[in-house]
Amino acid sequence: MSNARTAAVLVVVGAGPRATGLLERIAANAPELWSGDRELLIHLVDPHPPGPGRIWRHEQSPLLRMNSMAEDVTMFTDETSTIDGPVRPGPSLAEWAAAFSDGTEARAHAPHAPSPDPDVLAELRTLTGTDFPTRRAQSAYLTWVFRRALGDLPPSVRVEWHRAVATAVTGPADGPQHVRLAGRTAPLVADLVVLAQGHLESAPAVEHRARAAFARRHNRVHLPPGLSADADLSALRPGEHVILRGFGLAFVDLMALLTEGRGGAFRASADGTLTYLPSGREPVLHVGSRRGVPYHSKTRYRLQGPRPPLPRHFGPAALDTLIAGGRPLDLRRDVWPLMAKEIGFGHYHELFHAHPERTALPWPEFVTAYDRLDWYSTEMTALITAAVPGREDRLDFEALDRPLQDLVFVTPEALRGHVRDHVARDVARREDAAHSADLGAFLALLSVYGQLPRLVAAGRLTARSVADGLDGWWHGFFSFLASGPPGFRLRQLLALSEAGLVRFLGADLRVGTDEATGTFTAASPTVPGHITHATALIEAYLPGPNLDRTRDPLLRRLYRAGALTEEVVDDPAHTHRSGRIRVDPEGGHVVDAVLGGPHPRRIALGAPTDSRAQAAFARPRTDAPAFRQNDAVARALLRSLNADQHTGPADHGGSPADLGVRVGG
Template sequence: MTLSTHTTHRPARRSLSPSHSPFRIAFVGCGPKGLYGLERLAYQLARTTQQTDVQITIYEPAPFPGAGSVYDPRQPHFLRMNFSAVNINAWPEMVRQDSPQSYPTFVEWLDRQYPTLATPHCFAPRALVGEYLSEAFEQTCERFPDFVTLHQNPAKVMGIRKTASGWHLKTAKEETVFDEVLLAVGHERWKAAPVPNVPAAKVIEQVFPTERMLSLEQVPPRSTVAVRGFALTFIDACLALTEGRGGRFEQHNHRWKYLPSGNEVLEVLPYSRTGHPILAKPDPRHFPACSELNEIWEQGRLRLLKLKQPRSGLHFRDSLWPVILKTAGEALLAQVPDHSIGQGTPIYELDCWFKNWCSRVFTPSDAHEQIKQSWRVATGQTTADEAWALGETFRQLYPALVRRISHGGLAVTSWPDFQLYATEMERLAFGPPAENTGRLLALIDAGIVNLDYLQSDLINGQDQLVLQTGKKQQRVDRLINAVLPAGTHFAQDSLIEQLLSSGWIKRMLGAGGIAIDDAARPIPPEEQTTEGLAIIGRATEGAVLGNDTLSRQLHSCPDLWARSVCDRISQRNAL
C-alpha cells in the first residue's frame, strides 16, 4: 500500500458502540521511533476485542515516514551507518516467527534488493536503511485491523495544549483534538547546536542534508573550512566535501588512499572543546576475537543485572564502574594473554588509563596517532589495547546498563559522574566503523584534513573568521557546525519546551531529559502520569538510556505504550 497525504480508508465495520465517538490517536513524528510505536500499536489492536472505531493521524513532514529525516532514502550513499547491518531489524521476532519472509531483517532485505551489500557486518549507506524503514512503515499500515482509519498529514505540529476534551495539536492550518498523542520528534530534523557570536553569512549552521548544506554553492571548491566538532558528524562533513564531490577512495591491504576530483575543499580544520579523538569500532571481519570473549561479556552483563538496587539508586563509580573495569580486564587478558597492563591489578591499571585519557590534552600528533592505532586494532593489524578493552566492554555491557540506569536506576548524585564517564566512553565504544576511520586517515595523509587547530579559539574579525592556537592563526572561509544538540536541549518553540513551560511534564532530576515511566508516560511534577500523552526517543535521554539507536531489543517503551493505549480504549468501552 502507498499512503497519500489523505485519509486511507479501509472497509469499515459498523461501530458496535455507537454512543462512543472514535478513539483519536496522533503520532507526532514518525521516524524509526515513531515507526516502532506504530508497529506495536498495530500488533496490539489486531489482538483486542475492543468495540470502538480508531482514527490515527500521523504527522511527519519528512517525505518518507518510517525513515524520517535522518534516514532519508534520497541522501547520498557515502553517508554510512555507524551500526552494523546485522543489528538492524524493523520487526520483533513475535511478528517474524509466522512469516519471516514477509517481515525481513535488514540483511535479508539487502539480500533481495542489494545483494552485493548483504553481509551481516557491513555498514550500509543510511539511505538504504531509510528505504528499508520506509517499506516497513507501509507494511505496518497494512497490518491495522479494519476498524482503524489512518491519515497521513505532512504538516509540522507547532503547538500542543490540554483541555478537558483531550490534547489539542495545532498546525499552520488547523487545530485538532486527540485522545492520545505520542511525541517522537527525534533530532528535530537534524537541528544543530547554536554557534555563538559568528556572522550568519560565514556559517553553515548544520551538516544535514549534506547535498544542500554543503553544496558547491554553499562551500566553493578550494575553500578553507573550519568544522566545529570532532565526532561522527564531522566525518560525514569531511566525506561530503570530498567523496561527495567526485573524489574517490581506494583501498590496498587495509590502507586507504584518496584520489581528488578537483572540486573538494582545500583544507578542513576541525576544532572542539576537548580535542579528544573518536576511535574506530572493531570490524568483526578482520578483528580476530578470541573464543572466550562472548562468555566474558555475558558474565559482565549478569554482574550488572545482579547488583543490589539501593532505594536511592545505584552509584556509578562505586557499583557500576568496577564491573566495567573488571570485565574489561578479563577481556584484555583473554584477547592478549601476554599484555602487560602494569604493576597493579587490571582494575586499577585500567582505571588509571581511563582517568589519564579523560584529563589528557591531546596534541594534533597525539590525536592522529590514537585514531591510527584504533584503526590498526579494529582491522586486526595490531593487538588489542586498553582503549579497545574499555570501549568494547562498554559497548557489550550497554544493554545491561540501559536496564539498570533507566527510569531512576541511578542515584541522582551519580549523574554528573556517569555523564562525564559516558561522554568519554562513547568516544571509545561508539566511534565510526573502521572503514570510515580509514577514509579519515587518507584525508589526513592527503593534507585535506588538518588537525593542527583541534583545540583552538575561533576569532571573529572584520569580515573574516580566524582559528588561533598559541601563536598560530589560520583564516577560514566557512565555519561548518557539526555539533548536534544534547538530547536534553530543546528549542524554545518546540513541543517539548511548550509542555515543560505549561507544567505538564518535567525534567528528570540529575539526568535532565524528560521524566517518563516504562510505558513512555510523562511523570509531571505532582508525580501523576499524564493521561493521553507519551514521549519516546531522544527527548527522554536519561530517563531512558541509549535512545539514539535503531535497536528494537534495547527498549520496551513502544510495546508497553501500545498496550496502555489498548487498555484505555477498553476502559472507555466499559463506561
C-alpha cells in the same frame, strides 16, 4: 465500519523509526489486547515519510552511510527480548537485503511496499552483512518495516498519515486531546497522544549566536550544531580554511560532503592504501576536539568465540544493590567500577575463548578470581597481568579514553604524524579478527548502556554525577568507543590528510575570534603556542536536547505552558538542567507541571526524553531497551484505549496522505 462502540483514536506525532517500532508492537499485541468489535484509528503526523522519518529519509546524499554493519541493524524483537508481549522476529537489514540479491525481493512480504529506487536496489543486491550501508538503504529498510507493521495490524485497526507539522496539543487530563496541524483548521481529536519526534533541532545557544554575529560582521561563515545532511555548505569556498570543532560522526559526514561531494575521488593502490584526487573545489579542514582524534573505528568482524553471557556484573542484581544503598551515588566512584568490570568481562571472555594461546591461565580459574575482585584493586591488576601476557590484549580504559593525554608536540607536523599513526593502528586493529576481544568489550558496553536508565530513574545519582558523569563524560566515552565510523572512512581521512585537505588541531580545543583579522581561531595545548586562523567555523556535532531552545513548535508551546517539565536533578551541592522531557519511567507519560504529575493522555518516547539509552533500532540479540519500552507502551495504550468509552467520533483534521494500504474498514 459499523461498531458497537465509537472508534478509539491515537495520534502519534512523528513517524520515524521510533513510531514505526511502536506500531510494530501495537500490531504484535493487538490480537491479545484489542477488542475486535471496536475500531482503532491511528493518526501519524510527520512532514517526512513514515518509516524513515526525517533523519533516515531517502532524500539525502548517497555518500552518507550508517556507522553500523548491515547485519547489526534490526527493528525486530528476538529470543533475547525481555518483554511481556509476543516476540515477532524479523530480518535484520542484511537479511532483508539478501532477498534482493537472490531475486525474491523482500517487498513481496509487505504488500504495497514500494520498490527501492534503482541506485538503492543495486546496492541492496550486492550488500553483505559486514558492509556499512548507505543511509538511503536504511531508509528503504525502514519503509519496508513500516509497511510490514501496517500489514500485520488486525482489520479493526486503521492507520492514516498526515504530511504536516503538529503545532499544539490541548485538552483536559480526563478528556479528548486536540492536536493542531500547521495549515489545517480542524484539529485531530484523540483519546491518547504519543510524542515521538526523534532528534530535534535547537535554536543556537548564546555562544553560537555570538559567533554568528561575528561572522556577519566580517562576512565569514559560521554553522551551529545541526544535522550534517541538512547543513548548507554552499558558502564554503574552494581553498577556504575551515575550523571544525568535533571529531565524531558529524565531522565524518561533513568530510565526505566537502570532498567527494565536491567532485573529488579516492583511488586505491594494490596494497589498499588510498590516494585522494582533488577536484579543486574543496576547502581546507582543520579539525580538533576534546580528545583530538576521531572516534574509534567500528569493528568489521564477528565474535570468534561464544557470545559472552551478559549482564554479569552490572545487571538487575547489581542495580538492586546500588539503588537500595543509603547514600547518594557518584557515577565515577560508586558505579563506574562495576560498569568497567562488566565491559572487562566481555573483553576477556572473548580473548580467553577465541585466542587462548595469548592467555596464561585456564578460563575457569581466571573468571573465578575475576568475579570476586574489585576492578580497581591491586589484586585485579595482578590477575590480569599474570593471565594476559600481552599488553595489547589488556583493557586500558584510561589509554582508550584520552589517547593524547599529556602529549605535547612542537609543531603541527609532528602532531599530524602521531595522529595519522594512531588512526592507522586503530583501523588495522578493528579490522583484524585477532583482536576480537574488542568486540566482546563492545557488546558488554551496549549491555551497560541499556542498564543505566533504571539507575537514573531511581534518582540515586548525585546531580553532579548526572551532569558531569552521565550526560558528560559517560556519553562522550560511550560514543567515542561505540559510535565511530567504518574503517574505510578513516582510511579516507588519512588520504585527505596526506593531500593537505584535513589538518589536525589537537586535544582540548579552544575556539575563539580575532576582531583584528576577522578570523576564527583555534588553539590546543597539544601544540603549545600554535594558533590556527580560519574564515569559517563549523560546530561539527549534533545539538543536545534542550526544551528551552527547541525548534519543535508543539514541544515549545507545551513547555511554555507548563504542560511539559524539564528534567532537573538537584541536591544541596548542584542543580543540573538536562534539557530533556521528564517522563514517568513506568509508562512514558509526560510530567505536567500544571497537573503536578504524569499526564494520563500524553506520552513521550525517545531522544528528547529523560529515558536515556533509547535508540530506535538496535543490534540483534541485545534485548534493546527501546524495544522493551515500545512493547510496554504499546500494551498500555491498547489496554487504555480498549477500556476508554470515547464520547464521540474524532475529526480527522483534513485529508490524510494515501499510504497505499488501508488497514481495516
